[in-house]
Amino acid sequence: MFLRTFGWSLAVTVAALITALFYGGWNAFVLCLILGVLEVSLSFDNAVVNAKVLERMSEAWQKIFLTVGVLIAVFGMRLVFPLLIVGVTANLGPIDALNLAMEKGDPSVPGTYGYVLAEAHPQIAAFGGLFLLMLFLDFIFEEREISWLTWIERPLARVGKLANLSVVVGGVALVLAAEFLAEDSHVVLLSGILGMLTYLVVNGLGSLFEGNLEAEISEHGDVTPAKGASGPSGLAKATGKAGFFLFLYLEVLDASFSFDGVIGAFAITPDPIIIALGLGFIGAMFVRSITIFLVRKGTLAEYVFLEHGAHWAIGALAAILLLSIKVHMNEVVTGMVGVVFIGAAFLSSLRYRKLHPSAGGAEIEADAPKVEV
Template sequence: MRQFYAAFMVAAFALCIGAGLGYWQTASLTGVLMGVEAVAILALMETAESMDNAIVDYGILKTMSPQWQRRYMSWGMPISVLGMRFLFPILLVAIVAGLSPWQAARLAMMEPQRYAHIMLGARDMIASFGGAFLLLIALNYFLDDDKTHHWVTWVEKPVARLGGVPALPVGVTLAVLMGVSRLMAPGHDPLAFLFWGCGGIVAYILGKEVLVWLIGEPGAAPLMMKGGLLSFLYLEFIDASFSFDGVISAFAITTDPIIIALGLGVGAMFVRSMTLSMLKTNALAEYVYVEHGAFYTILILSLLMLCGVLVSVPEWITGLVGLLLIGGAFLASLAHKRQG
């Protein structure tokens, strides 16, 4: 429980700021309640939808030194909240609208409705980049012929045998991007969708494969220190990919960029606290299928993100899928534990 103390303190601070902003904007008790409600809803939404993120982070963190594990919170939280939840939407709006970052920031503060409209207009690009990146994460997990545990055996065993085929995950991801782009309705830009999807593939290869190559090299302490930094940056990039959809969805609740950063930041804090708690107790070692449930969730989330340009997918579906898959994997792990 100690790992969650900081998260509860940050939540209390964020709710107070939300209340203050609500009063400043409306000078009424209703505004105070609306500010608190928006922060709370966004925090709950981010926490509920990021259980798979916590499990994936755990798998990377357990390979890192205690020093870098601590930096996951001390350095990682400002990057996660200020970088991804506040600066990223502003920079994206600046790119899409052809504005300077300062103009985009001013637009966010002075004209939040127009800012939200531009941000929502970039949904296809974000979905393509983030969806391709997450799809590669999931495919590389399942297309692994060294895996020893399989949850859905009749699916995972045959798929795992294909892990020896070079570049198969990249080929599958490109095929999905091409298929979705062909089905896009008028008003969408298939070339932009493919461009940003290929950007997600490149980012994964540069982030993951170069990282594995560097850390796999035997060498001196400076190289290992560099490897720790690269692992940390890769971890932050994964967190950013998971949060793409949440940042866009937040505009359905409020257009205030500060409230969005506060609410999603509280959720990110609880997710990271959850990850550290799992790391401290080594809980996943006892529940062998929970990791499988998380990666099935990532697989479906990535496909929903990519197919979201074709059909509207309600946000509650993503959360429900994650809850059912991770919950089912947990129950299967309990049954396996009793049998073993």
């Protein structure tokens, strides 16, 4: 089971480390390894949320996300995206941006690749911070049968009955960040609004088409859905347009999670090749494998508070991104916040299983959706 799930990630890791060794010697090898570990620690909560959404997708769309989606994550967000940001910010063409990146200039020196990317950090942080904040708020304002941090989750769920509360809270947070943290408040406001709108549009369209799919299957109860159309719980699985928008939602979500890692990587090395190897090939591949593992094992159903822990980690990451508009946040601290929330949620889940044995066990694993890639 372990090799079946993590085999490709381990193979890609070995290949990436060997490439880094030949490219820049042992120093590049160590930096590549550090970046890979950093990306995995920062993105574990990403994998938990990915798995939760992936369970709602048909088998075909699961395969598309775990293949095409990973290629987008590796090459798009970890390689092309930084070049695009530098090109737009410095008014450079793609070739000029690539040439600037390959110069490996010191990020503290004006005009270098790392410096230009760092200068664009407020816009990136505002966009990613608002996208993740909206995701966190929509989760925390929704009533659930089981709560983790009951003393705060249940009151927030009751308050969340107010219509559009997540938009109001997100908007207030953006205004405060722009007013008190940003040097250029207009740029931060615009980027934050775009992040919020992106979340609302993509999440809304995905929910709309998924809801239509469930309604169709409920209406035609005598019709057996096609393979991958419904899961063990009897809920419809997203296909067609619903699957596409959930796929798009996951890609934007991955992009938002990647912002802090891509920017933070330049505090470790300005070399785009090492960053691509560490963040993209090692980090993104392990996030993919962890996602597959969580779906195959039915882990989110077995450990009931993991989803809660992941969303609290997302909320913390959103706050860190917004604060980082003005204050530099250590990447190790950012990674540890996610690890602490996920670890605490895991321990709470173990305690819950002891008190409620029927809540987890072999039957969950047997009913878990199968992901074959």
